Amino acid sequence: MTRRLIVLAILIALLVGAAIAELALGAVKVPPGEVLDILFGNGKAGPNHQIVESLRLPRTVEALVVGAALGVAGAILQGALANPLASPDVIGVTGGAGFGAILIIVLFPEKIALLPIGALFFGLLAAAMVFLFAWTGRNRGSIAKVVLAGIAMLSLFTAGTTGLLAAFPEKAPSAIFFLAGGLTSSGWESLDTTWPYFLAGAILVLFLIRPLDRLALGDDVAASLGSRPQLIRLGAAVAAALLAAASAAIAGLLAFLGLVVPHVVRMAGRTSSQTFVVPASALGGAALLAAGDTLARTVRAPIELPVGPFMVILGVPVFLWLLRRAL
Amino acid sequence: MVQARKSRLAAALSLLAVALCLWAASTAAAAAPKRIVALTPFAANTLAKLGVEPVAIGQTVGGNERFAPQLNGVTVLPLSHPNGPNLEQLVSLRPDLVLSTKTWAKGNQAMQSLGIRVVTREPVRVNGVIPKTLAIGSLVGKLPEAKKLVAKMKEELGKARKGIAKRPTVMVILGVGHSPFTFLPNSWGGDLVRKAGAEVLAGGLSSGSGFQRISDEVVVAENPEILIVVPHGEPKDVPAITRYFENDPAWGATRAAKEGHIYISTNNSLLQAGTDAAKTIEEVRRRYLHNWPG
Numbered sequence: 001m002t003r004r005l006i007v008l009a010i011l012i013a014l015l016v017g018a019a020i021a022e023l024a025l026g027a028v029k030v031p032p033g034e035v036l037d038i039l040f041g042n043g044k045a046g047p048n049h050q051i052v053e054s055l056r057l058p059r060t061v062e063a064l065v066v067g068a069a070l071g072v073a074g075a076i077l078q079g080a081l082a083n084p085l086a087s088p089d090v091i092g093v094t095g096g097a098g099f100g101a102i103l104i105i106v107l108f109p110e111k112i113a114l115l116p117i118g119a120l121f122f123g124l125l126a127a128a129m130v131f132l133f134a135w136t137g138r139n140r141g142s143i144a145k146v147v148l149a150g151i152a153m154l155s156l157f158t159a160g161t162t163g164l165l166a167a168f169p170e171k172a173p174s175a176i177f178f179l180a181g182g183l184t185s186s187g188w189e190s191l192d193t194t195w196p197y198f199l200a201g202a203i204l205v206l207f208l209i210r211p212l213d214r215l216a217l218g219d220d221v222a223a224s225l226g227s228r229p230q231l232i233r234l235g236a237a238v239a240a241a242l243l244a245a246a247s248a249a250i251a252g253l254l255a256f257l258g259l260v261v262p263h264v265v266r267m268a269g270r271t272s273s274q275t276f277v278v279p280a281s282a283l284g285g286a287a288l289l290a291a292g293d294t295l296a297r298t299v300r301a302p303i304e305l306p307v308g309p310f311m312v313i314l315g316v317p318v319f320l321w322l323l324r325r326a327l
Numbered sequence: 328m329v330q331a332r333k334s335r336l337a338a339a340l341s342l343l344a345v346a347l348c349l350w351a352a353s354t355a356a357a358a359a360p361k362r363i364v365a366l367t368p369f370a371a372n373t374l375a376k377l378g379v380e381p382v383a384i385g386q387t388v389g390g391n392e393r394f395a396p397q398l399n400g401v402t403v404l405p406l407s408h409p410n411g412p413n414l415e416q417l418v419s420l421r422p423d424l425v426l427s428t429k430t431w432a433k434g435n436q437a438m439q440s441l442g443i444r445v446v447t448r449e450p451v452r453v454n455g456v457i458p459k460t461l462a463i464g465s466l467v468g469k470l471p472e473a474k475k476l477v478a479k480m481k482e483e484l485g486k487a488r489k490g491i492a493k494r495p496t497v498m499v500i501l502g503v504g505h506s507p508f509t510f511l512p513n514s515w516g517g518d519l520v521r522k523a524g525a526e527v528l529a530g531g532l533s534s535g536s537g538f539q540r541i542s543d544e545v546v547v548a549e550n551p552e553i554l555i556v557v558p559h560g561e562p563k564d565v566p567a568i569t570r571y572f573e574n575d576p577a578w579g580a581t582r583a584a585k586e587g588h589i590y591i592s593t594n595n596s597l598l599q600a601g602t603d604a605a606k607t608i609e610e611v612r613r614r615y616l617h618n619w620p621g
Contacts (some may be wrong), residue, residue, distance in 0.1 A: 047419045054441055055414055064459050112432040170508065174433075177409045185414045186437045281484040302413030303388060303405050 007269045011283035015064070016291035022060040027323055029303040031243050055185040062191060063185055063290040066247040067257065069198055071285025072205055072241040073247070074258030075265075075277045078238035079212040081143050084287065087259035088244030089148070091237050092153030093253050096126025099157040099164075101178045104294065106168045115178075116190050116249035120197065123245030126153045131237060133238040141184030141230030181308030183253040183293050194246040201242035205278060208235050212274045254289070256312055260319050261285045288315055359468025360423035360444070362584040364404070367393040367412055367449055370426035371401075372602040373460055376476055377469040383422050385412060390560055391595050395602075410434030414441070437447065450600045451537070452518040452610075456480065460602070483605035491524035497551040498583075499597065500530045501538060502558045502572045509541040516557065516597030519604060522620050523611040525553070543577035555615050556585040557592050565593060590615045 023039070028046045033252040037043040038052040088094050100122025103193050104115045131150040135141050138179055161179075177184075211232045214222045215228065219229040244258065265280035292311035297304050300305055349578040365371035366385035374381050383402040386392055391405075402420070404412040419440060427435050428449045435445045446466060450459045457477050464473020499510035504553050504586030511529045514537025521527045530545035546554070558568035558584040570590050578584045592615075595606040612619040 027413045028419045046423055050418050050441060051415045055418065109432060110429065113436055115433070168536075169503070169540055170505070170536055173408050182409075184409055184437065186433070186435065187440045189440060302416045303407045304410070304413060 004269045004271065007265065008276075008280060008283065011265070011287060012279055013258045015283050015287040015290070018294065018322070019060055019064060019293045021232060022063060022290045023056050025225035025298050026051065026056060027297070053189055058188045058191065059183055059185050059293070060290060062247040062250055064252070064286040065191065065198060066183070066251045067286035067289030068282035069201065069243040069247045069260040069285070070258040070289070071265075071281035071283075072202075072258075072278055073243040073276070074285075075262035075281040076205060076208060076212060076236045077240045077258075078262050079216060079272070079274055079277070081146060082206075082216070082231045083143065083147060084263065085259070086119045086147075087239055087255055088247075089154055089255045089259075091241055091244075092126035092130045092157065093123045093241050093255050094248060095154040095157035095161070098179060098253050099126075099243055100159045101248075101252070102161045102164050102171075102175050105174050105178070106164050106171045109171070109174070116193055118207060119252075120194065120245050120249040122157070124241060125247050126247065127159055127237065127241030129153050131234065135230070138268055141233055143233075143296040146233065152322075177257075178252040178304050180306030180312075182296065182304070182306035183251050183289075183306075186302040190250045194249050197242045197246035199248070201239045204235060204239035204242070207285050208232065208239060209274045210276055212236065216272060216274075251289075251307070251319075254308055254311065256308065256315065257285055257288060260315050264315070264319055264322055328439075332349070343414075350409070351409055360466070362420065362422050362423045363424045363426065363467060363579070364412075364417065364420060365426045366404070366406060366431065367428050367600070368394060368427065369449055369456075369459070369600040369602060370463060371395070373427075373463045373476075374467065376602060377464055377467065377472045379467050379469060382422060383417075391565075392599065393595055393601060406431070410437060413436065415542055425465075426463065436620060450515070452510055452513065452515065453484070453522050453604050454518075456600070464516060480602075480605065484608070486610070487605040487608040488522060488524075489618040491612075491618055492620075493523050493616065494526050495616055495618070497525035497526055497553045497555060497616070498546060498551040499557065500541070500546070500572070501554050501557045501598070502568045504560065504568065504572055505571075506544065507541050507546065508538045509545075510557075511537050511539060513537050515600050517608055518556065520611055520616075521595060523608045525611075531542055543575070546578055547580050550581050552582050552583065552586070553615055554578065554589045555597070556589065557591055557595075557597050559598065569593070588615075 024035050028051055030052060034043060034048055035052055038049050043049045049147060074087050077090060078084060097119040100118035101115050104118040108114060130153050132151045134146040138143055165175060211227050214225050214227045215229055215232050220227050260280045261284045262277055265284050266277055269276050269280060287309055292307045292314055296307040296309040329538045337497050344395060355523055363381045364383045365374055365381045371384040372395045375397040381401060383404050384398055385406045386403045387406045405411055411434035414437055422443055425438055425443055425445045427445050429447055438445045448459045448462045452458045460477050461473050473571055500518050500527060501508040502512060509532060510528050511532060511534060512518060512527050517527050528549040528551050530541055530549055532539040558574040560567045560568055573589060582590050
């Protein structure tokens, strides 16, 4: 118990540090005191005020929300499918969201504002198709069926994305940023569109934490305790689809985060209990994405780079270190 | 008596007209944006020709934009996907007006949400240069200067297109790495070469963007008399791309290759809309089409 509390405390400290760095650093130097003044409503009007309030603050909130959502999506999918390789990729969301975004970039570049909606729609559509195939017919809701349907859907939409990029290669530079995963300074607009999906996903997750712990004992034991394994799995997949599709709409494809963060917190906390793994994954995901985004914005400032590779650079060493100790 | 009254009335009306003109001019000057950011070479060079100094100009990362000498020393904003300029850097310049392009659609949307006025006035074809120049002149309170500039441009364009006797068949190729894309007649470069007198071949392809990936087989089938290649990439990569296309064995069967009429254009004048369309047309005619009189 003490170990878990220590891990949670470290994750909270990392998250606070990453959020402060995200707010304080950028292409334009704003003194830390002025950043604080602006955040507490005492700042002077001017460009720095606009930079902190309209650009960095929404972006920091986006990084925290998306990071937390992806961490949680990965955690509940790995728990529900009893598969350490499960991530939002496995239920087709990432492939669908990528296809939806590239479709807008390639065919409707003048309607770029529709990009988050395209990503969200196709992300959820892909997940819905996975649910349809996995929860109908024989062995409905079995782990193998969910995973295989997800891989098929991921392949289908990835092929669509590749086909679009091959047909319109001149659009590739615009698409790369989304495919590599990256936040953009677009104010509160993206969150305005996606917050209901985050909220719905988060509420669903709250109801799934204990059932997922029972599911970890095995389908038969869970059933004997009054749980319905297939329903729990479906609920987890729907929650993960909502969280991951909304995340992809804001930050592109960041599959690594959902895959690795739950493992890191499980190994660090030495427990697979969802009561610990879910909140810890939320904190860890949020901290990792905020830290990665700060690097992506500042390493070659004023040019902004996709955040995906930076998260890998930050996350892989920690993951490998823990893996070496755990196995 | 009546005559004197008429003279006084005429003088009063003249004074009133002068006063109205002065008031209108001062109002226009006051309303004209003072801090302008130009994200395209066309907008930046048009401003320079109108005597307006932008607070910053855009330069794509690894790009090779052609800017007027008057713009030396102006702050340069690196442009990269998806937004174009870094929005923090842009906001710190406190711009009244950003002259942008549809390429940065996502960034334009974000700039507008920050309360920045964003306008796209980029010609897609040569005929668009005149209205876009007037539009920029009007936006920055320099309409009379823009009208003068446009009159000069029209005269130069007329001269540049005089006496076209030979109309060779031409393919204009954008070389991205080792991949050829064809300039379609609706692209800036395709239109410009057509106006220089060429029959622009595009293998029956079309695209709203003005470019299409083209197979070498189509280039051979079209068999153009002239191939103009525009290497596209970071400046350090351009020599290698140039060497590749100059010696592309796939094009060996074309008339252009057999007669030594594969030309390389490296100064971006066919790729980016410019204020010097007449000069570029003349250059295309002299260097590539060989249909310039004398």
